[in-house]
Amino acid sequence: MGEVVGRFAPTPSGRMHLGNLFSCLLVWLSARSQGGKIILRMENLDPQRTSRAYGEQLMADLRLLGLTWDEGPYWQSERGGYYQQCLDRLHQLGVVYKCFCSRAELHAAEANAANAPHVSDGEYIYSGKCRKLTEEQVTRLEGSRSPALRLLVSGWEEFTDGHYGPQRCHLPSQCGDFILRRSDGVFAYQLAVTADDGAMGITEVARGRDLLGSTPRQLYLYRLLGLTPPRFIHLPLLLAEDGRRLSKRDGDLGLDGLLERFSPEELVGWLAYLAGQIDRPEAVRPGELVEDFDWEKTPREDIVVGADFFREFTHDSAI
Numbered sequence: 001m002g003e004v005v006g007r008f009a010p011t012p013s014g015r016m017h018l019g020n021l022f023s024c025l026l027v028w029l030s031a032r033s034q035g036g037k038i039i040l041r042m043e044n045l046d047p048q049r050t051s052r053a054y055g056e057q058l059m060a061d062l063r064l065l066g067l068t069w070d071e072g073p074y075w076q077s078e079r080g081g082y083y084q085q086c087l088d089r090l091h092q093l094g095v096v097y098k099c100f101c102s103r104a105e106l107h108a109a110e111a112n113a114a115n116a117p118h119v120s121d122g123e124y125i126y127s128g129k130c131r132k133l134t135e136e137q138v139t140r141l142e143g144s145r146s147p148a149l150r151l152l153v154s155g156w157e158e159f160t161d162g163h164y165g166p167q168r169c170h171l172p173s174q175c176g177d178f179i180l181r182r183s184d185g186v187f188a189y190q191l192a193v194t195a196d197d198g199a200m201g202i203t204e205v206a207r208g209r210d211l212l213g214s215t216p217r218q219l220y221l222y223r224l225l226g227l228t229p230p231r232f233i234h235l236p237l238l239l240a241e242d243g244r245r246l247s248k249r250d251g252d253l254g255l256d257g258l259l260e261r262f263s264p265e266e267l268v269g270w271l272a273y274l275a276g277q278i279d280r281p282e283a284v285r286p287g288e289l290v291e292d293f294d295w296e297k298t299p300r301e302d303i304v305v306g307a308d309f310f311r312e313f314t315h316d317s318a319i
């Protein structure tokens with residue numbers, strides 16, 4: 001077997017939160033425990049939401065926690081030429097079409113559809129409306145707005161997730177034709193992440209379970225682009241007490257607040273405890289966790305991170 005190559009693929013749109021760090025720690029442990037390497041890739045495609053400064057901060061935070069990488073950072077904002085080549089290849093295969101639907105139209109169409117099948121998180125399954133446009137219609141519409149580009153999907157994707165087992169997805173009915181490039185010219189996550197993971201020789205993708213539904217789309221793209229897919233391992237999500245996914249809005253669980261109260265080693269210990277890798281939260285460096293690392297110890301259910309848990313940790317580490 002060849003070398004294991006994992007990756008950190010953060011979106012530098014703010015300071016990291018606990019959920020990001022949780023994924024990074026597990027990516028790191030999995031790669032290191034197999035003697036593999038890690039590539040850092042900044043997913044800064046969206047110039048409105050991301051910044052170079054957040055990326056720099058992110059690297060400082062990873063270093064502080066001892067989550068080292070061996071290659072990169074690569075910045076997706078600098079790889080547009082490569083994404084365009086991938087897009088050209090898909091064009092040649094005849095599976096790309098222009099979509100003129102505005103966000104408002106998409107939402108209205110879904111709300112009106114009797115049995116609109118919502119996926120999750122406001123994601124929707126595109127009806128395929130613009131697939132049926134004639135050339136004349138496309139030319140006329142292009143006079144007034146610039147289109148997004150969508151991928152025509154077909155068939156089933158099946159794979160075995162490293163943590164959640166066998167998965168199966170019928171792309172047309174469960175995903176729908178998805179966007180490759182937005183109408184403002186920004187390449188879409190699905191295209192960029194697949195193109196990059198493929199080109200960078202990533203063999204292992206570990207990431208939050210919120211992206212489990214993206215994996216079939218990416219597998220489909222791997223095939224069309226002639227790239228070799230990695231092994232996918234999805235992770236439980238960290239949830240706030242009210243059941244919401246932890247996000248950058250949960251201020252006190254952001255790194256700013258946490259690092260005021262805990263040392264980097266305590267934070268790593270806390271994450272490792274949440275990940276089931278140690279029996280009680282205690283200050284630890286990532287390297288000390290490598291030998292006993294085992295995916296099987298990590299829960300499959302999402303993990304609620306409540307204020308109580310913090311107290312427990314504070315108490316324990318004060319002994």
Ligand code: GLU
Pocket residue numbers: 009010011043193206207211
């Ligand atoms: N950049 C994505 C994020 O920060 C992760 C992409 C991935 O792991 O595939 O949510």
